[in-house]
Amino acid sequence: MLSADLPESFDPDVIAREHLAVAADVPVSDFPRLADLLTSSKGVVRVTLKASMSADRRPATTIGLVAALEQSCQRCLQPVTVIIDHEHTVEWVADEAELARLDALDDESADPDREFMPMPVPPRVQTMVLVEDELILSLPIVPRHEVCALPEAAPDQAEDHPFAALAQLKSAKGLN
Numbered sequence: 001m002l003s004a005d006l007p008e009s010f011d012p013d014v015i016a017r018e019h020l021a022v023a024a025d026v027p028v029s030d031f032p033r034l035a036d037l038l039t040s041s042k043g044v045v046r047v048t049l050k051a052s053m054s055a056d057r058r059p060a061t062t063i064g065l066v067a068a069l070e071q072s073c074q075r076c077l078q079p080v081t082v083i084i085d086h087e088h089t090v091e092w093v094a095d096e097a098e099l100a101r102l103d104a105l106d107d108e109s110a111d112p113d114r115e116f117m118p119m120p121v122p123p124r125v126q127t128m129v130l131v132e133d134e135l136i137l138s139l140p141i142v143p144r145h146e147v148c149a150l151p152e153a154a155p156d157q158a159e160d161h162p163f164a165a166l167a168q169l170k171s172a173k174g175l176n
């Protein structure tokens with residue numbers, strides 16, 4: 001059973017021993033760095049936090065994020081709803097030296113949904129900072145509609161280029 005509040009901050013080791021599992025609906029407007037990347041700060045993000053010990057006996061914190069966010073489509077520049085359904089596990093390692101050692105061992109089979117982070121000193125993680133970092137990383141690199149409403153704004157050469165649609169709008173208006 002999940003309780004309804006996120007801790008303001010936590011010690012990864014302590015919550016792992018307690019098997020903490022919490023969930024909360026956090027207003028998008030509570031994440032100012034995220035809101036800067038959106039065209040609307042309405043709505044909520046469903047945040048879950050689950051703590052456990054990894055197979056290697058390291059404290060692990062799994063952050064789950066579910067949200068419908070509104071960004072600007074990079075092809076037609078109209079609002080596009082981006083669905084976030086993301087889960088990511090942080091395994092806390094002793095320090096930067098251990099992190100460097102583990103990263104050196106890392107190979108292509110490494111799980112992309114898991115990452116190592118050095119335990120902060122003192123061992124206190126600000127929940128909202130961690131969650132907001134994770135939210136920003138979960139956004140698409142180039143947000144866009146699967147099918148844009150403006151067919152003339154989607155020629156092949158505009159593909160994958162965030163500024164192509166803008167350039168095209170400018171040239172359509174005779175600004176180039």
Ligand SMILES: [Zn+2]
Nearest residue numbers: 073076145148
């Ligand atoms: Zn579009």
